Amino acid sequence: MTIKDIAKESGYSVSTVSRVLNNRRDVSPEAKKRIDEIVAAHNFVPNNNAKHLKQMITKTILVLVKGNSNMLFASIVEEIQKTVEKTKYAVSIYYLDEDANEVEQAITLMRERKPLGMLFLGGNPQFFQKEFDQIRIPCVLVTNQGEKMGFGNLSSVATDDVEASMCAVDFLIGRGHRRIGILGGDTTLSHTSKQRLEGCRKSFEKNGLAEEPEAFYEKARFSYESSYQAMNRLLDRNLNITAVFAMSDVMAVGAVRAIRDRGLQVPEDISIIGFDGIPLANYYNPKLATVKQQYQILAVRSVEILLGAIDLKKPAVYEIIPFELVAGESVKQI
Template structure:
């Protein structure tokens, strides 16, 4: 027996049955008595769990975390969850592999559960542009740019990582490094990695420096293990390098472990610079040089964009935020003494 069956037997609408079940006004006494008699006849009990789930869906915001090993994204998630304690919404977290299609997963969840909004921590809007264009609720990507996607629901807030990669290159070059290796994400599936590499190489060209991508670039996952493995490969293929730029701090820390295992010191033998500015970078020995993303600002701007879209129907925005350069102790000045 369902609400629909009761409505059919009483020859009333579903809304009338719902009001009787929930003790709401707006039903004539004779109709209420008729509906209640059928409810009693069949011993019908409203499924409060289903009702609760439906109500929760109306106040649920899904958070998609792209990558199981990203310390930066997990840090952003922790900050967001702290903010949700003061908001009238429920957060559901979905953790995806680095190479998963987060937009397709989001579309499926939308059709199944109808959430109020979505947050993407990480993501590849350029690669999955068509799927992101189909997301039908207010959403925001935090830590990557999405201005190339045609979807009025989709905002983005990210660090100016192109300028950050350029500054990392400039710092290495300023300290006398001209033969530099790069460890980054899979270029075909990561627009972020392509953008950072392109900007890094732009700075190299500006100084008249060559870069052989076949030998001097190694891709890996954004993880400790990925960075460690990539460093071993890079040291074999890129002979004579004096420095490594890694596209995340976790890659850099993994690379430092491999370099130590090979008997190489940082920065004595090899200089290294990371990206993200995670707290762990401050406790490395030596302290890691890095491009620090302003995590609190990323979360604040991202949540503001999402909530203004949900609550005030404001249009999507795409915001680039400044970064902080951390000189650290992992880059050696190898310029000849004057």
């Protein structure tokens, strides 16, 4: 097989294939994923650069990203790439469905690519508890907490999802809202959604709301379209909500569109607060209220911790990164 064969099979140009093989950044994630899959499937090594490529592969860090629509993860991935570029290591990114078994995929990639370490953006503890003991290399969970899992080679860098979502709902209640809709993921599959729903529950209890948050919950994927549909279902239930907590800013944007398509206004008729603090939230109209995660710190610390484990054999580290509540313009006082 040649570079031309890879280009033909992948549907991308020879120059794009060459950039992927040379670990260049100016390649789309979709192209890189497809070309990497073909290279791995055929065990391709360029004849004129075999020694260099072998060295590059043995110094690779893999990043597994759950979900293709998560704009926070996109920002974190970019920062991870910038950070790794300053080291002797290369980085390969793999995108999975948000409901996929990331540990099962990691085991396969570990055997095929033989990386020195892995970063997981998003993770389900059930998958880790079941199969992670098959992974022996250093790993870091990014945005999910890993301390309770008890694996000596699994560190974590995360925001406290329970505390942060409780803060978001407290903010809505502090502005006078008592009937609060919630948009989030499937709590049986998304540990993040489960934790954030727990934060909602704590806020409801603390502030004396009689209902359980599940009564106001609509399930959605972390995408514009899915949250748009979920918001419509929430409105169809006639719960007389005055505010919505969306478990991501992407969900919040989809929800705002659904509210407006019903002839309602944000925040005049329904207030909304998101989660993540992606750049779009600051430029959206209205400017979104949100819980801002410090994505640069999450990215840099995850790489630093992973390289510490790889190079210096340091033990697992578990860090909680502070969040910030941004008031925005999408929540009104009632």
